[in-house]
Each structure stands twice: as structure tokens, then as C-alpha cells.
Amino acid sequence: MLYKRYIEIGRVCFIRLGDDVGKSAVVVDLVDQKHLMVDGPGGLGRKVVRLNQVALTDIKINIPRGCKTKTVRTALAKEGVEAKLAATSLVKKFAAKNAKAQLGDFARFKNRVAKTASNRKIRSTVRKLKKSS
16 A cells, blocks of 8 residues: 555644644644645644645544544543654654754854764774775
8 A cells, every 4th residue: 555644534743834833733624635624732723724734644533524622632632642743753853953953053063073073983984994805
């Protein structure tokens, strides 16, 4: 089977573009081929988002189509979705990207120096192995 993450009611998604970047949401309804109605925990209210703004996850909850926000939030709490979502690589990559973007000049400099030193060690080891063989 080619796809495993279908767009369906109750599919948990991660908003990767737009005003609500980094928030999780649940698909409540399909508006058309390119738009979804999502609802989420915390500060994310019910809204329509474009399909290219979200990244679908493997997590799915059982909710009826077009259900109320209260129903969505109780289902999210019952399933423990926040903990499952925090363990996904998608959220971890987003957190790492944000942490890297928050670095100052000196921290970026230190990272570059450390990376250069590491690459220098690797390069010298490879050269020694090539020379010996």
C-alpha cells in the first residue's frame, strides 16, 4: 500500500505553515479538495486551513464528523494524544529547528568551530586509512 496517512475525520495533524505554526490540530471536517476544518487544544480554535499547511501524523482519534470543540478536546485528553505527538520525529525536528533559529551569534560561532574540528578529525582519520591500505 502506497499511503498510510489518509485525510480522514479524527486524523491528528501538525500545522507547519501559517499563523499557527507548531500547533497540533485534529481534522473535524473536509471542506473541499484543498481545505480542511481543524480544531485543536489550547489556543487553536476551529478554523479552515489549506492542506499544504498541515503535516498528517499516524495518530487518529475516533470522533464524529463536525463534532463540537468540547468533544474533540475530551477525545484528545482520553487518548493521550499530546504525549504521543511529542514523541514523533516531526515535532522533534520542529523543536530542533526553532532552537537553532534562537541561537545568537556567539552560539552559532561555537557550533561552527565544533563542527569544523569534528570534520577535521574525520578527514585526518580517513586519510590515514587510505594511506595504510
